Amino acid sequence: MEPNNHAIGHRALRFPDYPIDGMAGTSFKHEHLPAILQQGRRQGFFEVHAENYMGDGGPPHRALSRIREDYPVSIHGVCLSIGGPQPLDRQHLTRFKALIERYEPALVSEHLAWSTHETTYFNDLLPLPYNADTLQHVAEHIDEVQETIGRQILLENPSSYLTFTESTMAETAFIRELARRTGCGLLLDINNVFVSATNLKTSALDYLADYPLDLVREIHLAGHATQSDENGELLLIDSHDGPVGDAVWKLYETVMVRTGPIATLVEWDSAIPDWLTLTREAAAAQAILDRGAVTDDRGARHAAV
């Protein structure tokens, strides 16, 4: 091994402060790394699940460090369990903080969901009722995360398959109030909006009309799978295993017209396609983003006149 190996360890690195606004990105998968490096540096960003990079060392950190040299990254927590009633796992939160300090991500996000109860980790994003009690404890959890890491997190709306009898608030009102109390930003997952609206027989457009779009700093687009319940009612599953659906693209364009360009992730992290297929999906999002940017420029010029 080269004698200077320690000198290129993470402590010596300070990554470039690449902008992420208005860019389309993809989930980072190690099998794509050679193709990503071969194509040369391009516009875009990569998102990783925080927990996959919480080992001490080895190939995962080497791959993410290499990507981070050339691109902005978004760190997406999956396991903080901020939607659960029990206190946050301090050890896990400490690991989360260390990862953010190490990779200097452009965005940090987590889910309005829970995944751990008592000592069992369920490896799924599980739902919660929306009422005054849960609002209070989720807000406390978001406060704790933001105080620990010293920066804002973006909260992602979940995909829903059922409702709680104890819910007294709409999800949009719950999320808006969480953001007001904690100062967190929002990650709007448009596939989740569509999946939930279909499953709960509500309107995705109504949801978006009531959702605080001005707080959105990142958007997720993804594919979904189709099932049905025992009454034969259509159920969509948030599966992330295929291309973004047409209905989700349409909703995305609707949102972009209202917000202007926002960093957008194509979240395809199961049944992962080759790099070319993934870049095409991201390019489709980028085209919509760039259209919005043109509209913005015109608006600015008109305003100047």
Add this chain to the structure above:
Amino acid sequence: MQPSSLGFAAGREAAPYAAHFAGRLLDPGKPAPPDVTDTGGGGAERRFGIYRNNVTVSLIGALAAIFPTTLRITGPEFFRAMARFHIRATPPTSPLLFEYGHDFAAFIAQYQHARSMPWLADVARIERAWLDAYHAADEAVLAMEPLAAVAPEALGATRFIAHPATRLLSSSYPAFSIFSANRQDAPVGPIMATEPEWTLVTRPVFDVEVRRISPDAAMMIEGLMAGDTLGRAAGEALATFADFDLPAAIAGLIEAGAFCGISTNGARDET
């Protein structure tokens, strides 16, 4: 409501929704929680079943990703059934899924349907060690030079510091031969080995390496990893194996990247 064993924030009782879910997610015999409904205010068995299915399938998938060789040997149906029993009995206790499955080999060893494959648990142990090595801390491995610089009279008292990735596994079966024949995509021919085998897992530069090592070298590195001096660890190997080739064994272990430093007189000498 009973307070959780973890203790909740002062004065606050846990809302029951998580407990209701948690008690049912890994138990298909129980109905959906009482506080969830479908869109019409009716029951939500199928809808709750989506969460139940996500949890079970994702955890089986996690074990399949950690133990691909075990899966290849058993076939997917056998593996899924075995994994399902295990995740219900021993679900993960850490959100770091790459830490899951440390109890899986012990489960396989007593799994009734795997009795005809008594070596399967040892293959799974090698796979679990592979993933430990993959995520282990980065350290430069020990080269020959620092050892060559130790005065001959000080060699016997020298201690070796195992690299964070290094794992040693013993098997009463040819677990390494079975592992390496199945840890690749090509067709597997008959495995003729019958002897017990020792397996050394290391990460010398970037990639994890798995190799079979001789019983005498294994005995020595087992002593060294336990903190024995070179004199003591080599002495025990020599006492058991009369033809033990000490210089070759040390050179082989260093080439494998088993160590990241040595200490003489208690002072660590970094590479």
